[in-house]
Amino acid sequence: MTILTHNQWSAISTRFYKLWVVTIADRHGWQLAVFITGALLVGALAMWMLMSVPTRFRKPIVMAVTFLGGLILALEFLISTDTWHPLTDFLPAYGNVQMVIGSFALLLGLVNLFMIHAEAVNKRTRGWINSFAFFVAFFAIMIAGFVKDYAAAKAVSGSADSIYTVFFEGFLMPLSSTMFSMIAFYIASAAYRAFRIRSTESALMMITASIIMLGLVPAGQYLTSGLPGWLYWLRLENVSYWLLTSPNMAVQRAMAFGIAVGALATGLRIWLSLERGSFFDRQL
Amino acid sequence: MTETMAGWLAHNSTSIIIWCAALCTFAIYSVLYAENRFFRLFEHIYIGLASGYGVYITWSEILGPKWWIPMIYKGQWYWMFAAVAGSMFYFMYSNRHVWISRIIFGFFMGVTAGGMFRGFYEVYFPQIGSSMKPLAPGGHWGWGTVSAVVFYALMFSAMTYFFFSFEHKHPVVATTAKAGRWFLMIGFGAIFGATVMGRLTLLIGRLNFLINTWAPQAESDTRRIWLALVAVATWPRFLWLRVSLAVLAALLVVLLVIYFRRRQDLKQKATGTQD
Amino acid sequence: MDILIKLQKIDRRVIYALVIVVLMVPLLLQPKGHPKLVTPEVHHAFDVIDSVPKDKMVILSSFWGPSTESENGPQTAALMRHMLMKGIRFGIVSWDQAGSQITYNIGKSLEQELHRRYGVRYGVDWVHFGYKLQNEAALRGIGTDLPTTMEREKEGKLVSTLPVMRGIKDFHNIGAVVEITASGTLEGTMTYTTQPNGLKLLYCPTAVMSVEAYRYLDSGQVKGMLNSAVGAAQYETLIGMSNVTTQASVTTWTLSTAHIFIIVLILLGNLGYFASKKAARRQGGEASND
Numbered sequence: 001m002t003i004l005t006h007n008q009w010s011a012i013s014t015r016f017y018k019l020w021v022v023t024i025a026d027r028h029g030w031q032l033a034v035f036i037t038g039a040l041l042v043g044a045l046a047m048w049m050l051m052s053v054p055t056r057f058r059k060p061i062v063m064a065v066t067f068l069g070g071l072i073l074a075l076e077f078l079i080s081t082d083t084w085h086p087l088t089d090f091l092p093a094y095g096n097v098q099m100v101i102g103s104f105a106l107l108l109g110l111v112n113l114f115m116i117h118a119e120a121v122n123k124r125t126r127g128w129i130n131s132f133a134f135f136v137a138f139f140a141i142m143i144a145g146f147v148k149d150y151a152a153a154k155a156v157s158g159s160a161d162s163i164y165t166v167f168f169e170g171f172l173m174p175l176s177s178t179m180f181s182m183i184a185f186y187i188a189s190a191a192y193r194a195f196r197i198r199s200t201e202s203a204l205m206m207i208t209a210s211i212i213m214l215g216l217v218p219a220g221q222y223l224t225s226g227l228p229g230w231l232y233w234l235r236l237e238n239v240s241y242w243l244l245t246s247p248n249m250a251v252q253r254a255m256a257f258g259i260a261v262g263a264l265a266t267g268l269r270i271w272l273s274l275e276r277g278s279f280f281d282r283q284l
Numbered sequence: 285m286t287e288t289m290a291g292w293l294a295h296n297s298t299s300i301i302i303w304c305a306a307l308c309t310f311a312i313y314s315v316l317y318a319e320n321r322f323f324r325l326f327e328h329i330y331i332g333l334a335s336g337y338g339v340y341i342t343w344s345e346i347l348g349p350k351w352w353i354p355m356i357y358k359g360q361w362y363w364m365f366a367a368v369a370g371s372m373f374y375f376m377y378s379n380r381h382v383w384i385s386r387i388i389f390g391f392f393m394g395v396t397a398g399g400m401f402r403g404f405y406e407v408y409f410p411q412i413g414s415s416m417k418p419l420a421p422g423g424h425w426g427w428g429t430v431s432a433v434v435f436y437a438l439m440f441s442a443m444t445y446f447f448f449s450f451e452h453k454h455p456v457v458a459t460t461a462k463a464g465r466w467f468l469m470i471g472f473g474a475i476f477g478a479t480v481m482g483r484l485t486l487l488i489g490r491l492n493f494l495i496n497t498w499a500p501q502a503e504s505d506t507r508r509i510w511l512a513l514v515a516v517a518t519w520p521r522f523l524w525l526r527v528s529l530a531v532l533a534a535l536l537v538v539l540l541v542i543y544f545r546r547r548q549d550l551k552q553k554a555t556g557t558q559d
Numbered sequence: 560m561d562i563l564i565k566l567q568k569i570d571r572r573v574i575y576a577l578v579i580v581v582l583m584v585p586l587l588l589q590p591k592g593h594p595k596l597v598t599p600e601v602h603h604a605f606d607v608i609d610s611v612p613k614d615k616m617v618i619l620s621s622f623w624g625p626s627t628e629s630e631n632g633p634q635t636a637a638l639m640r641h642m643l644m645k646g647i648r649f650g651i652v653s654w655d656q657a658g659s660q661i662t663y664n665i666g667k668s669l670e671q672e673l674h675r676r677y678g679v680r681y682g683v684d685w686v687h688f689g690y691k692l693q694n695e696a697a698l699r700g701i702g703t704d705l706p707t708t709m710e711r712e713k714e715g716k717l718v719s720t721l722p723v724m725r726g727i728k729d730f731h732n733i734g735a736v737v738e739i740t741a742s743g744t745l746e747g748t749m750t751y752t753t754q755p756n757g758l759k760l761l762y763c764p765t766a767v768m769s770v771e772a773y774r775y776l777d778s779g780q781v782k783g784m785l786n787s788a789v790g791a792a793q794y795e796t797l798i799g800m801s802n803v804t805t806q807a808s809v810t811t812w813t814l815s816t817a818h819i820f821i822i823v824l825i826l827l828g829n830l831g832y833f834a835s836k837k838a839a840r841r842q843g844g845e846a847s848n849d
Contacts, residue, residue, distance in 0.1 A: 026359035035361035043368030050384050058383045066390035070398020073695055077402035088699070092707040095696030097366060100351045102392065102692045104370020106342045110335055111377060117328075127321075130328040137332030145340035153715075159290035162297040168660055170304030172337055175330040176625035176657065177490055178312040184487035185316055187480055188578045189571045192824040196832055201469045208473025210822050213480060216789055218594045219815030237596055244474060249773040250435045251471035253415060254442035254464075256774060260408045267400030270393055316575050334657075341656045345689040349711045399695045399750065406754035407746050407780070414778035474770045478786075482630060482766030484817045485788050488582055488810050489629025495586045496809075 063273040070271040141167045208243060215240020299501060306498040309490055415439065438467045563831040564838060574824070581820045585813040593796045593808045594789075600776055601793040604761045604783025608638065611647050611734030616727050618701060618736045619651035620748055622693070624658045627741040627765050633791035633807035634763040635739055636665050641798045643669055643679045647734070648723050652688040652701075652709065654744070659690035663713055682712075682721045689713035693744070698751035702730040702758065730756035735782075739763040745772070749780055763790070789814065 004012075027035045053061065072094065076087040117131035144164040151160040197203045214220030220236040227235055233242075269275040293300075311326035355363040375384035417435055421428040444457060445464030452458045516522045516529075611617055619638065623631035635651075642649045651666065653659035666687060673679045681687075688709040691697060700708030705727055706719040718724050726732060736758050738748045745762055753760040759782045762772050766787035775781040785794055792807035 024362055027361050028359045032356075032359050032361055036355070036364050039361060039364035040368070043365060043371075046368065047371070047384070050387075051381050062383070062386045062390045065387050066394035066397075069391040069394030070396075071394075073395060073398040074401055076699075077399075077405070088703050091696045092700035092704040095694055095698075095700045095708060096350055096710070098392075098395070098694045098696055099346055099692040100363070100366045101369045101388070102694065103342050103346045103351075104367065105373045106339060108373055108376070110339070111374075113331070113335060127324060130324050133325055134328040134332040137329040138336035140336070141333050142336035142340045145337070145344065149344055159293045162290070162293045165297060166300055166304060167333065168337070168657075169664075170301040171308055171329065172333045172657060173625040173628070173661070174305035174308040174490075174493075175312065175326065175333065177486065177628055178309045179330065180626035181483075181486040181490045181629075182312070182316065184483040185575045185578055187483050188821060188824060189574050191480075191821050192569075192574055192828040193567075193571070195825050195828060197829050201466060204466060205469040205473035205476065206825065208470045209477035209480070210825075212474050212477035213818040213822065216477075216481060216786070217815040217818055218596075218812060219819055221594070221596055241598065243470065244770065244773055245777070246431065246434065247438050247467060247470045248474040248770060249777050250438035251442045251467050252771050253411060253774045253777075254439045254446070255468075255471070256411065256771075257408070257443060258446045260404060260411075264400055264404050267397040267403075271397035271400070273390075317572060338656050341659060341690050342692075345659065345713070346692055349715060395695060402755070403746065403750045406750040410754075410778045410780050411774060471770070475767075478766045478770045480821055481789070481814060481818070482787055484582075484814060484821075485766065485810055486627065486629045487578070488586070488813045488817070489632075489806070491579065491582050492586055492629075492806060492809055492813075495583065496589070 059273075066273055067271065074271075137171075141172065211236060212240045212243060215243075299505060302498050302501045303505075306494060306502070309494060437463075442467050442471075563827070563834040566827065567831040567835055578817075578820070581816055582813055585816055586809065589804060589809060590812040591802070591804060593792050593801045593803075593805075594811050595796070595801075597793040597796055598786075598790075600784040600786070601790050601797070602783070604785055605641070605794060605797045607735050607759050607761055607782050608641055608647065608737075609645065613646065613648075614726060615648075615732055615734035616723075617642060617647060617649040617734050618705075618752075619649055619662075620654070620701075620736060620738050620740075620744075620752075621651055621658055621662050622654040622738075622740040622742055622744045623765075624655045624741070625661060628661060629806070629810065630765045630787045631739050631741060631763065632661070632665065633788050633805065633810070634785045634794075635662055636669065637785070637791045637794040637798065637807065638737060638739075638763070639666055639669050639685070640673070640800075641794070643673050643684060644677060644798065646677070646684070648684060648727075650686045650688055650705075650709070650718075650723070653690050654693040656690055659687075659713065663687045682716075683723055686718065686721055686723045687713040688718065693747070695747065695751055698747055699755070701736075701752050702733070702756040704729060705733070730758055733758055735759040735761060737761040737763060740768075741765050743768065745775070745781075749775075754780065761785075 072087060072090075076085070076091065080086075080088060113134070117134050119125075120128045120131035121135070141164070144160065144167050148160040148164040150156075151158055195206070197206055214223065215236045215238075220240070224235040224237075232238060266275070308326060308330075311322050314320055315323040351363050351366060354360040369388060372384050372388040375381045378384075415435075417432040419425075419429050419432050421432070441460045441464035443464070444452075444460040445468065447461075452461045516525055608617065619635070621631075621635065639649070639651075641647075651662055653662050666685060667681070670679045670681055670685070679685070689712060691709070697708055706724060709718050712718050712721065733756075736748060736753050738745050738760065740763070745764070745768075749760060752758065760780065761783045762775070762781045763785045764772060764787070766789075769784065769786040769790075772781060772784055776784060785791055788807045788810040792805070792811045795801070795803070795805055795807055
């Protein structure tokens with residue numbers, strides 16, 4: 001039995017390296033088409049192999065991928081020093097790959113939305129006109145965006161930019177802002193109808209909330225502006241600031257320490273695939 | 285024609301945007317009075333716009349420049365494997381092979397979980413360090429000491445409240461935990477006050493738009509519309525427009541009369557057959 | 560007493576209408592000027608930005624969208640304005656889809672406004688890196704290799720070709736990172752971008768999340784904070800806009816009446832509640848006597 005010498009190892013690794021460099025080299029023209037088709041076929045083969053994996057190997061595969069996914073960031077932190085951090089330089093490119101792969105999930109929710117609204121339009125169920133409006137809005141802004149980019153790329157002047165701006169600033173932005181702003185009405189209604197001071201603790205909570213609400217705005221500053229100089233610490237803005245930076249800060253820190261330990265434990269359980277729950281325990 | 289339209293649109297886009305934004309705002313706020321079709325329609329339009337915009341921006345700023353352009357125009361063919369990996373998400377819709385989507389989801393969950401070591405170290409170690417407040421900051425015993433003692437009392441009592449691993453039987457532990465509950469109310473009160481402020485700010489933003497952007501625009505546009513109506517009604521050059529409008533109005537009146545008479549006849553027939 | 564009990568049954572739509580009326584008054588009156596009080600955390604944020612050297616860049620990490628535009632929009636505008644006026648280079652990356660366009664529009668409108676006086680130009684004084692999908696490696700990459708991580712800016716050009724990115728490579732060339740967010744993304748930026756590289760971090764949250772940030776201010780992990788639109792108004796005071804009416808200043812004045820109204824509502828609601836409890840107890844006592 002012969003052991004390979006250093007030179008032989010060197011020669012083999014150099015050959016593999018050259019083969020790797022040649023394989024991943026940029027291609028153009030018909031070569032590009034061939035390589036892309038080849039990559040697709042390799043991918044399809046991999047998918048077919050995955051689909052043929054027996055049930056007992058599925059969970060181990062998922063566990064292995066989950067572990068490997070976390071290993072890079074974990075090792076990047078654990079093995080790096082001030083002067084030696086081999087994995088850190090690799091992270092920008094890794095981040096780009098993650099961004100691209102993650103972006104392919106953009107149609108995930110859309111498939112469901114399309115199925116629901118297409119059925120409503122098809123069967124002319126009650127409110128089908130709303131589902132039709134969904135499709136019109138979806139394609140209108142998408143097409144307007146792409147046409148605007150195309151016009152910009154070709155340096156063609158026209159109404160594409162204006163139409164896109166009308167959709168974005170005239171519809172999407174105000175609809176989103178207004179939806180969220182409705183919470184203010186519900187808070188006001190809840191403050192009147194639901195916020196009941198039934199105990200001393202809730203009274204303390206209410207008093208703290210009032211002081212902080214008033215201390216942050218000019219009205220509160222005006223209310224106690226008449227206090228003499230030696231009582232400046234009783235001014236609402238100062239009391240509010242003290243409440244936020246002292247008791248509140250201590251309490252938030254105490255809560256954070258509890259959350260931190262829990263998050264570390266949960267993170268470890270997810271990384272090592274020890275987590276239980278409907279998603280994790282589902283039969284593969 | 286298209287150039288005139290493009291020019292008109294570019295010239296009036298601000299006004300159009302303001303009117304559309306006001307319409308959207310009133311449509312959504314109409315639900316505060318009662319559930320209505322107007323709100324439902326604009327709700328669906330919002331979902332459609334958000335989804336369509338998401339597709340456009342994801343392609344335009346991520347997939348296009350980071351995947352398509354390097355793959356097709358720079359010859360980096362190996363980016364096709366990213367599409368293969370991305371396609372694994374869609375096995376979620378297959379009953380038989382849903383587990384394949386778990387691979388890619390597991391990968392991303394693993395990445396986030398793997399970062400917890402650094403996360404715990406970078407976020408919480410400094411927090412632990414800064415919690416060790418000196419009782420005599422700068423070597424002086426005074427307000428700093430009081431402040432540190434208050435801090436320790438609040439933090440430890442709040443932490444004691446969250447210790448659920450053992451029962452709070454001992455009177456010292458029970459009292460500390462009870463005190464912790466009180467101090468936690470200060471934190472929750474702060475959160476409540478800040479939440480009220482945040483939500484009201486969002487509403488103020490919308491009302492500010494309606495009052496200080498849309499209302500002046502509406503006033504100026506309404507003035508222009510009135511001027512246009514007066515011009516159409518009085519200027520000799522618009523005689524053809526006045527005649528056409530008069531003919532259209534007469535036609536509309538005739539059609540309405542025919543429609544309502546037919547409806548009355550149908551109603552009478554229906555009641556006649558019932559009798 | 561009876562009126563308080565009757566008011567308990569008031570229709571919620573009356574409360575909604577009252578909210579609108581209460582908020583409309585200061586919006587119609589448009590009080591001039593900014594509030595005079597500036598909190599220490601806003602001062603510190605201003606000092607951090609003001610002291611960034613000319614050869615370094617500030618990174619604005621923006622994770623907000625149209626839903627929190629009233630809070631995060633003024634923050635973004637105030638910071639951008641300060642940096643453009645002072646000639647401090649900055650790059651803004653949006654991790655939110657719609658936020659990408661909104662922050663770009665804010666930058667462009669400020670550029671138009673300040674171009675004449677300060678000669679501000681896109682690509683020279685500031686750049687928008689566009690929308691990116693946030694992930695841990697990308698956050699880490701901001702501090703280790705910014706041009707590779709961002710790659711292209713919003714208009715499609717390679718960032719490495721822009722004059723604004725000249726000499727900007729990694730954390731040595733970054734003066735500060737500002738996290739403008741409506742979500743819990745502060746810890747991510749802290750973990751991967753600022754803490755490992757010793758970068759200064761400023762925080763611009765919505766009001767809901769500002770309360771939890773005081774522990775980071777205490778530990779020094781966050782150097783300064785702009786709390787919602789109120790913080791933005793205070794920052795505008797520091798950059799010399801105290802006599803200009805802006806969205807932030809109008810919001811701050813309007814919040815005065817709004818907060819007093821909410822406190823009055825809570826008090827009235829509880830007074831009515833106690834009154835109805837007392838009346839019920841009295842009725843119960845009379846019934847048992849009978």
